[in-house]
Amino acid sequence: MSQAYLLQCADLAVVRGTRCLLSQLNWQVKAGELWQIKGDNGAGKTSLMRAIAGLAPQSLEGSLDLPSDFLFLGHKTGVKSDFTALENLRLHLGHTQNCDDRSLHDALDEVGLGDYHDEYAYRLSAGQQRRIALAQLFLAKSSLWFLDEPLTAIDVDGVAIIEACIERQVRSGGSVVYTSHQSLKLELSTRTLHLRGRGQVPDVS
Numbered sequence: 619m620s621q622a623y624l625l626q627c628a629d630l631a632v633v634r635g636t637r638c639l640l641s642q643l644n645w646q647v648k649a650g651e652l653w654q655i656k657g658d659n660g661a662g663k664t665s666l667m668r669a670i671a672g673l674a675p676q677s678l679e680g681s682l683d684l685p686s687d688f689l690f691l692g693h694k695t696g697v698k699s700d701f702t703a704l705e706n707l708r709l710h711l712g713h714t715q716n717c718d719d720r721s722l723h724d725a726l727d728e729v730g731l732g733d734y735h736d737e738y739a740y741r742l743s744a745g746q747q748r749r750i751a752l753a754q755l756f757l758a759k760s761s762l763w764f765l766d767e768p769l770t771a772i773d774v775d776g777v778a779i780i781e782a783c784i785e786r787q788v789r790s791g792g793s794v795v796y797t798s799h800q801s802l803k804l805e806l807s808t809r810t811l812h813l814r815g816r817g818q819v820p821d822v823s
């Protein structure tokens with residue numbers, strides 16, 4: 619893969635069941651770029667991200683090249699209710715990111731969960747549970763982030779935290795690909811991949 623590109627898709631198609639969602643996707647993401655995947659409900663934004671992230675390999679056709687250490691935050695939190703906030707964060711990071719306990723605590727503080735490190739997730743609100751997952755943005759060393767609807771259930775202060783994380787990632791030479799039905803206020807130019815649904819070729823702009 620060329621050094622300049624973090625993601626390269628060639629002639630990609632995404633299929634769910636018998637339904638082709640998109641086809642002939644030729645798309646490259648360069649280091650330092652911010653991309654928004656747009657499209658109506660059901661156009662295939664989540665399916666595309668999950669397929670690229672390797673979570674639904676059976677739905678993907680075509681060729682794909684990306685770094686192995688990418689970060690994927692799905693629109694479902696994946697938080698386990700009978701684990702504490704700290705345990706969940708440790709679980710999310712798995713073996714891929716070697717983080718000491720201090721860094722984990724600091725990340726939970728950064729997302730406003732300072733008083734909840736040892737609270738079981740089932741005792742946290744929807745937005746607080748989501749913030750556990752978002753704490754990864756303070757720990758991930760990945761060059762490429764995929765964020766699927768990161769603003770879901772997040773309040774105004776939380777949105778500002780996510781915006782700052784995205785800005786920092788892109789300005790430091792990483793790349794972010796995100797979906798959102800809400801607007802992000804970012805001092806960055808954003809490129810767009812527009813999914814038109816029904817197996818059509820997406821627009822790149």
Ligand SMILES: Nc1ncnc2c1ncn2[C@@H]1O[C@H](COP(=O)(O)OP(=O)(O)OP(=O)(O)O)[C@@H](O)[C@H]1O
Pocket residue numbers: 634635637639657658659660661662663664665666
């Ligand atoms: N589990 C599933 N099995 C089969 N088909 C599915 C499944 N989940 C989604 N689909 C199909 O894939 C299509 C795209 O869904 P997807 O969640 O990728 O859309 P989206 O663009 O992210 O939508 P939204 O904006 O509503 O989140 C849906 O219209 C549906 O037909």
